[in-house]
Amino acid sequence: xxxxxxxxxxxxxxxxxxxxxxxxxxxxxxxxxxxxxxxxxxxxxxxxxxxxxxxxxxxxxxxxxxxxxxxxxxxxxxxxxxxxxxxxxxxxxxxxxxxxxxxxxxxxxxxxxxxxxxxxxxxxxxxxxxxxxxxxxxxxxxxxxxxxxxxxxxxxxxxxxxxxxxxxxxxxxxxxxxxxxxxxxxxxxxxxxxxxxxxxxxxxxxxxxxxxxxxxxxxxxxxxxxxxxxxxxxxxxxxxxxxxxxxxxxxxxxxxxxxxxxxxxxxxxxxxxxxxxxxxxxxxxxxxxxxxxxxxxxxxxxxxxxxxxxxxxxxxxxxxxxxxxxxxxxxxxxxxxxxxxxxxxxxxxxxxxxxxxxxxxxxxxxxxxxxxxxxxxxxxxxxxxxxxxxxxxxxxxxxxxxxxxxxxxxxxxxxxxxxxxxxxxx
Amino acid sequence: xxxxxxxxxxxxxxxxxxxxxxxxxxxxxxxxxxxxxxxxxxxxxxxxxxxxxxxxxxxxxxxxxxxxxxxxxxxxxxxxxxxxxxxxxxxxxxxxxxxxxxxxxxxxxxxxxxxxxxxxxxxxxxxxxxxxxxxxxxxxxxxxxxxxxxxxxxxxxxxxxxxxxxxxxxxxxxxxxxxxxxxxxxxxxxxxxxxxxxxxxxxxxxxxxxxxxxxxxxxxxxxxxxxxxxxxxxxxxxxxxxxxxxxxxxxxxxxxxxxxxxxxxxxxxxxxxxxxxxxxxxxxxxxxxxxxxxxxxxxxxxxxxxxxxxxxxxxxxxxxxxxxxxxxxxxxxxxxxxxxxxxxxxxxxxxxxxxxxxxxxxxxxxxxxxxxxxxxxxxxxxxxxxxxxxxxxxxxxxxxxxxxxxxxxxxxxxxxxxxxxxxxxx
Numbered sequence: 056x057x058x059x060x061x062x063x064x065x066x067x068x069x070x071x072x073x074x075x076x077x078x079x080x081x082x083x084x085x086x087x088x089x090x091x092x093x094x095x096x097x098x099x100x101x102x103x104x105x106x107x108x109x110x111x112x113x114x115x116x117x118x119x120x121x122x123x124x125x126x127x128x129x130x131x132x133x134x135x136x137x138x139x140x141x142x143x144x145x146x147x148x149x150x151x152x153x154x155x156x157x158x159x160x161x162x163x164x165x166x167x168x169x170x171x172x173x174x175x176x177x178x179x180x181x182x183x184x185x186x187x188x189x190x191x192x193x194x195x196x197x198x199x200x201x202x203x204x205x206x207x208x209x210x211x212x213x214x215x216x217x218x219x220x221x222x223x224x225x226x227x228x229x230x231x232x233x234x235x236x237x238x239x240x241x242x243x244x245x246x247x248x249x250x251x252x253x254x255x256x257x258x259x260x261x262x263x264x265x266x267x268x269x270x271x272x273x274x275x276x277x278x279x280x281x282x283x284x285x286x287x288x289x290x291x292x293x294x295x296x297x298x299x300x301x302x303x304x305x306x307x308x309x310x311x312x313x314x315x316x317x318x319x320x321x322x323x324x325x326x327x328x329x330x331x332x333x334x335x336x337x338x339x340x341x342x343x344x345x346x347x348x349x350x351x352x353x354x355x356x357x358x359x360x361x362x363x364x365x366x367x368x369x370x371x372x373x374x375x376x377x378x379x380x381x382x383x384x385x386x387x388x389x390x391x392x393x394x395x396x397x398x399x400x401x402x403x404x405x406x407x408x409x410x411x412x413x414x415x416x417x418x419x420x421x422x423x424x425x426x427x428x429x430x431x432x433x434x435x436x437x438x439x440x441x442x443x444x445x446x447x448x449x450x451x452x453x454x455x456x457x458x459x460x461x462x463x464x465x466x467x468x469x470x471x472x473x474x475x476x477x478x479x480x481x
Numbered sequence: 482x483x484x485x486x487x488x489x490x491x492x493x494x495x496x497x498x499x500x501x502x503x504x505x506x507x508x509x510x511x512x513x514x515x516x517x518x519x520x521x522x523x524x525x526x527x528x529x530x531x532x533x534x535x536x537x538x539x540x541x542x543x544x545x546x547x548x549x550x551x552x553x554x555x556x557x558x559x560x561x562x563x564x565x566x567x568x569x570x571x572x573x574x575x576x577x578x579x580x581x582x583x584x585x586x587x588x589x590x591x592x593x594x595x596x597x598x599x600x601x602x603x604x605x606x607x608x609x610x611x612x613x614x615x616x617x618x619x620x621x622x623x624x625x626x627x628x629x630x631x632x633x634x635x636x637x638x639x640x641x642x643x644x645x646x647x648x649x650x651x652x653x654x655x656x657x658x659x660x661x662x663x664x665x666x667x668x669x670x671x672x673x674x675x676x677x678x679x680x681x682x683x684x685x686x687x688x689x690x691x692x693x694x695x696x697x698x699x700x701x702x703x704x705x706x707x708x709x710x711x712x713x714x715x716x717x718x719x720x721x722x723x724x725x726x727x728x729x730x731x732x733x734x735x736x737x738x739x740x741x742x743x744x745x746x747x748x749x750x751x752x753x754x755x756x757x758x759x760x761x762x763x764x765x766x767x768x769x770x771x772x773x774x775x776x777x778x779x780x781x782x783x784x785x786x787x788x789x790x791x792x793x794x795x796x797x798x799x800x801x802x803x804x805x806x807x808x809x810x811x812x813x814x815x816x817x818x819x820x821x822x823x824x825x826x827x828x829x830x831x832x833x834x835x836x837x838x839x840x841x842x843x844x845x846x847x848x849x850x851x852x853x854x855x856x857x858x859x860x861x862x863x864x865x866x867x868x869x870x871x872x873x874x875x876x877x878x879x880x881x882x883x884x885x886x887x888x889x890x891x892x893x894x895x896x897x898x899x900x901x902x903x904x905x906x907x
Contacts, residue, residue, distance in 0.1 A: 129888040157890055185890055232847065233854050234896040241892035245899035283892075284850035285836065285843055324797050324837035350793060350833040352846035352853070355865035360789050360826050364833055367776060367790040371750050385853065385861075387876050387885035400786050407776040407790055410711065411750035417711055420749075420778035421658065424710035427778070427811065428659050435811075439781035450813050459813035462555040464583055464611055466667040466709075470660040473671035 061271040062100040064311040066093035074100050074110035081109075082117050083415075092116050096304070097340045098375075099313040101151060101175040103212040104270040108175050111150050111212075113315060114342035118416070119370040119405035122177065122344075122378045123149040123398050126156035127164060129186070131388050134164055138171055140394045145174055147398040147441065149379070151212070153177040157186040165209050175212030177275065180205070181239040181256075191246045196255035204266050213273040215239065215317065216263055218256040219299035220279035222247045227292035233283035236320075240279025260303060264310045273313040275344055276300045281320035284352050288322045289330060294337075301337040315342040315376065322348035322365060331373035344376035345369050349384075358384035359400040366401055370408020377401050399440045430467060432457060487697040488526040490737040492519035500526050500536035507535075508543050509841075518542050522730070523766045524801075525739040527577060527601040529638040530696040534601050537576050537638075539741060540768035544842070545796040545831035548603065548770075548804045549575040549824050552582035553590060555612070557814050560590055564597055566820045571600055573824040573867065575805070577638070579603040583612040591635050601638030603701065606631070607665040607682075617672045622681035630692050639699040641665065641743065642689055644682040645725035646705035648673045653718035659709035662746075666705025686729060690736045699739040701770055702726045707746035710778050714748045715756060720763075727763040741768040741802065748774035748791060757799035770802035771795050775810075784810035785826040792827055796834020803827050825866045856893060858883055 065072050071086050075093070078100060079086050089112065092098035098114030113120050123144035125137050137156065144152050151174055156164045161183055168176050180202040188194055206214050217239045225244055228234050235241040243254055256263065267274050280296040282288040300316050307314035316338045322330055327348065334343045348365035349358060362380035370377060381389035381397035389397065409416040419438065426434040432455070436445050450457045458465070491498050497512050501519070504526055505512050515538065518524035524540030539546050549570035551563050563582070570578050577600055582590045587609055594602050606628040614620055632640050643665045651670055654660050661667040669680055682689065693700050706722040708714040726742050733740035742764045748756055753774065760769045774791035775784060788806035796803060807815035807823035815823065835842040845864070852860040858881070862871050876883045884891070 128886055129890070130885045157887075182890070189889060228896075232850050233893070235899075236892045236896075238887060238890055238892045238895070241895035241899065242890075245895055248899045284853070285846045286850060323843065324793060324833050351829060351836065353832065353849045353864055353866070354829045355849065355861055356867055356871045357825055357829055360786060360829050361833065363786050364790050364793040364830060367750060368794065383886075385884075386871065386874065387883065399783055403777060403780045403783055403786050404790060406779065407750050407787065410777065417749065420711045423779045423781065424658050424712060427710070435781055438779055440779070441782055445782045445812065448812065457813065458811075459556045460554055460809075461583075461664060463615060464555070464608070464664055464668075466662045466664045467660070469664070469667035469671055470654075470662075473661075473667065473674045 059104065059269060059271065061268060061311050061313055062093055063096060063308065063313045066090045074102050077110050078112035082112060084116055088116050096308045096314065097342070099273050099315055099342055101212040101273050103175065103210050103272055106169055106175065106210040106212060108173055108212065111175050113376045115340065117375070119374065119409050120150040120376045121148065121398065121401045121405050122151045122153055122376065123394060124153045124155050124378060125394065126154045127158035128388050129158040132159035134159065134167065136391070137164065138167060139391055141168055141172055143391055143395055144398055147395055148402045149174065149398050151175045151177055155179060155182060157182050161186060162205065162209065169210035176210065177213040178206050178211045179215040179239055181217065181242060185242045191249045194246060196259065199255045200259055200262055203263055207266050207270055207272050211272060213275045215275045215277040216256050217243055217277035217279035218254065218260050218303055219276060219296045220254050221257060221299060222253050224280060224292055224295045227295060228280065231287045231290065231292065233287055235280060236283030237277065237279045237281055239277055243279055260306065264307060264312045268310065268312050271313065273315060274307055276303055276314060276316045278317045278319065281318065281346065284321050285323045288319065289326050293319065297334060297337050301339065304338045304341045315344050318343055318345040319348045320346055321352060322350065324350045324368065327365060327368045328372045331369055335373055342375040343373060344378065345374045346378040347380050349380065355385055356382055358382065359397050363400040363404040366404035367407040370405050371411035377405050395441065402440060428467065485530065485695060485697065487694060487737050487739055488519055489522065489734065489739045492516045500528050503536050504538035508538060510542055514542050522734045522740065523768070525699050525741055525768055527638040527699050529601065529636045529698055532595055532601065532636040532638060534599055534638065537601050539802045541766065543801070545800065545835050546576040546802045547574065547824065547827045547831050548577045548579055548802065549820060550579045550581050550804060551820065552580045553584035554814050555584040558585035560585065560593065562817070563590065564593060565817055567594055567598055569817055569821055570824055573821055574828045575600065575824050577601045577603055581605060581608060583608050587612060588631065588635065595636035602636065603639040604632050604637045605641040605665055607643065607668060611668045617675045620672060622685065625681045626685055626688055629689055633692050633696055633698050637698060639701045641701045641703040642682050643669055643703035643705035644680065644686050644689070644729055645702060645722045646680050647683060647725060648679050650706060650718055650721045653721060654706065657713040657716065657718065659713055661706065662709030663703065663705045663707055665703055669705055686732065690733060690738050694736065694738050697739065699741060700733055702729055702740060702742045704743045704745065707744065707772070710747050711749045714745065715752050719745065723760060723763050727765065730764045730767045741770050744769055744771040745774045746772055747778060748776065750776045750794065753791060753794045754798045757795055761799055768801040769799060770804065771800045772804040773806050775806065781811055782808055784808065785823050789826040789830040792830035793833040796831050797837035803831050821867065828866060854893065
């Protein structure tokens with residue numbers, strides 16, 4: 056069998072792949088810049104070799120990306136609804152979707168997702184293990200590895216592996232208000248405690264690398280010990296795991312496997328910058344994929360807003376990839392509307408951060424503002440994050456001058472009437 | 482007539498007023514600290530002498546406050562609806578409400594608001610002038626001053642006066658993408674251009690001070706030249722006006738009148754900190770009252786989210802008072818639901834900023850996280866920003882273990898089952 060070269064290896068050999076060309080085209084950047092960032096691992100391309108999806112670049116010099124989490128739960132197995140969530144995620148601008156299904160025929164759902172998706176799909180293989188068998192005594196080390204193999208073969212462009220959660224870190228979680236809040240992390244904790252063995256995702260990391268490499272699947276190093284509350288943020292457990300993730304980044308790159316690192320979670324506003332810098336430092340600038348972060352624990356029902364605040368700041372300070380949070384976070388499975396709200400809020404956050412990182416992203420804002428100046432409603436609406444929402448407003452259905460706020464007291468109109476523009480131009 | 486002493490003057494004389502006692506009680510701070518910050522003008526208390534409302538402290542050492550803007554427009558004169566917006570603003574935690582009515586019997590509406598409000602009401606008197614007579618040629622300098630007198634007599638606890646927009650700054654607005662976007666600012670620009678005279682709110686500032694002082698009304702120095710787009714942020718026009726506001730802060734304080742300063746508006750994420758520090762520096766640390774700021778111009782229909790991002794960062798970096806933005810910003814008059822969304826989003830932002838400023842505010846988060854750890858749903862819901870929203874969720878209507886996300890794969894449950902807590906405690 057011919058050796059497959061990953062995007063990382065190709066970049067190191069200065070070979071511009073078709074995937075790289077697409078990324079450069081979509082991001083408006085040079086091949087030289089992308090090659091440089093891919094070659095050193097500061098950027099990756101999400102694209103399973105066999106999935107006919109658009110390749111998505113994540114990392115340095117690239118736009119901040121947004122992921123939408125969907126999937127069935129044991130209580131809610133409605134495959135049609137999840138496939139609809141996939142399509143609305145794409146419609147509203149998610150760059151990737153993670154299928155986190157734990158209910159029904161999980162493998163069949165995953166394959167359907169890949170079949171119907173024009174964007175890369177990611178997953179967390181350990182969920183499969185736990186969904187099939189929740190009794191840790193019956194789960195072998197090999198079960199974890201085989202789950203990863205199945206996900207990779209099914210077309211996932213990236214998979215979360217919680218390989219940095221070492222057994223020795225478990226006592227550190229005792230000091231926490233909320234212990235372990237990652238599903239994968241809590242399951243591994245339970246497994247290690249029962250079997251009195253090291254985390255198999257760490258022990259067999261070389262096998263995982265081989266499996267991922269075959270289809271150029273990007274490893275997303277999961278943070279099983281991410282904090283579950285502001286009080287637990289940036290604590291010893293989190294940082295201990297992050298240090299291991301940093302080592303695994305190096306091992307991945309040395310094997311030619313593309314790798315990104317996952318991060319928190321719950322982080323108070325004054326620790327966001329610190330968290331971003333710390334990850335970049337400990338993980339040799341690997342792309343950083345954060346969940347939120349939520350800047351308050353008290354926004355129940357509005358966690359997408361707490362996430363937008365944290366996500367925008369994270370993006371500005373260096374995060375490369377934001378996992379959305381919906382208004383249903385901490386409450387239950389999101390419905391279609393919640394998915395839309397989550398994607399839109401996180402897209403706004405990503406863009407706000409991008410403007411701070413690189414002024415060229417402000418072109419969108421300048422365009423909107425120009426239409427605003429001209430009171431060009433159709434053009435403003437066309438640039439809105441959710442066109443349908445605005446078109447369905449009563450005042451926008453039958454009017455060419457729809458704003459019901461100011462009427463003839465509109466500042467833009469009054470300023471125009473002041474004639475100051477023409478006076479000044481004399 | 483006996484000379485009325487304002488909260489500023491009382492504090493300077495080390496007299497603890499009843500209003501100060503209430504503020505200390507509600508904020509959990511010492512009288513000594515409040516006296517100190519009031520005396521130097523770094524904090525103010527919003528409370529019209531004759532309005533039976535709760536006094537609200539704004540500024541250094543105090544929680545970040547949230548204002549909700551409501552009021553009729555010429556197209557929408559539904560007084561009942563505006564009074565309902567007042568009540569929902571209070572219910573969801575707004576600290577103040579500004580009545581920006583421009584349609585119907587404005588004065589009657591304003592009086593009703595005061596009558597029915599348990600929190601301080603603010604307003605922008607110049608809106609009255611423009612609503613009654615939009616032809617600038619027919620408006621005299623005295624009309625502006627008389628409008629202010631009427632608002633002060635009607636019980637406003639704070640009023641916006643755009644006294645810093647000098648005639649000489651008008652040419653600077655020509656360089657902008659969006660000129661003047663403040664309603665008051667654009668009207669004054671038109672008035673000055675027509676009459677070829679200085680801004681009467683500047684010329685007669687001493688008269689305004691006398692009028693405000695009578696009822697201890699706080700002057701909110703409006704930023705008529707606030708930027709209307711990221712492109713115009715932190716420009717020459719904005720800073721020129723801010724310098725004048727800084728002078729007016731000193732004149733207000735010297736007259737014993739409490740004063741705060743209004744700020745942007747539209748600010749890209751990388752300029753928020755700078756804007757906060759600049760205001761504190763140029764305005765001798767007067768409390769800063771910001772509108773948003775919006776970190777992107779492209780969130781049409783979701784401006785409350787762009788505002789939450791900017792507001793949280795602004796609060797963290799020094800803003801004291803956030804004016805909410807609803808999802809209808811740039812689109813039209815908000816309805817009841819929009820008002821709720823605006824208040825909730827801005828409250829979340831204010832709290833997130835407060836946690837960053839002062840760790841004691843994290844008590845709320847820690848409480849929520851403790852309930853989360855105990856899966857105590859009723860207690861979590863009771864702390865949520867919008868209890869009704871959660872109670873109306875299908876899964877929360879008839880269940881004691883309502884979360885439909887993880888079921889028996891819940892990380893909190895699995896972590897508990899791991900037994901690690903008890904093992905570690907041995």
